[in-house]
Amino acid sequence: MTISVFILILVSVAISALAQISLKAGMSAEAIQLALDSDTDRLDTITTIASNPYVLGGLGLYGFGAILWLLVLARIDVSMAYPFVGLGFILTMVFASLFLNEQLTLVRIAGTMLVVSGVFLVAKS
Template identity: 40%
Template sequence: MTLSILGLILFTVTLSACAQLALKWGVGQARFDDAMHNGIVDIAISALMSPMIWVGLAIYGLSVVMWLWVLSKVDLSVAYPFVGVSFLVTLAFGAFILNEAVTPGRILGTVLIAAGCILVGKSA
């Protein structure tokens, strides 16, 4: 695997994590929280009216297009384990941007996933 392919894989996975962050912000709005108590129609309307949900979906769309290109260049068994890197990025987003509590167990589990990604990457 070339360095440019590896970089593209990591960028694509990071984009996916950014999409998660945008979606979390979108559902964190008071309007969306109120809709959660009123049923599926209100939830759908709130989602459609949330700019951050649209941003998250757009970022996901871009990451899917990039991921398709990655899959055309790299074996699935090599590329897919790098999706585990998104656990590192989302853990960091949760801790540093969303101020979520991060437990030692969550950190250890995330580090183990990252170690597995490194091992798979070295085998390619």
């Protein structure tokens, strides 16, 4: 694997993790929570969700990340590339702590480190 492909993988995974944070921020918005908890028309609820800038941004980030991922798959075996998606667990956990003030517990960190260990083993193969 070349360094450029490795960087492409990392950027794709990071963008997907940021997409998760953006989607969570959008879905936590008061207007969306009210729409989900009320008896409003489902179309109104969908419109409220679809017009939230964080939700739209998250979907856009996923689209861009998918395009980058396609470039990765064009260059290396999927069995080599896909384990790196596990790094998204780490990035999502860190980004959630930084941007959403979610707690990092010892159990979450330990579980994430197990995932990283697996990614490392696959990368070395």
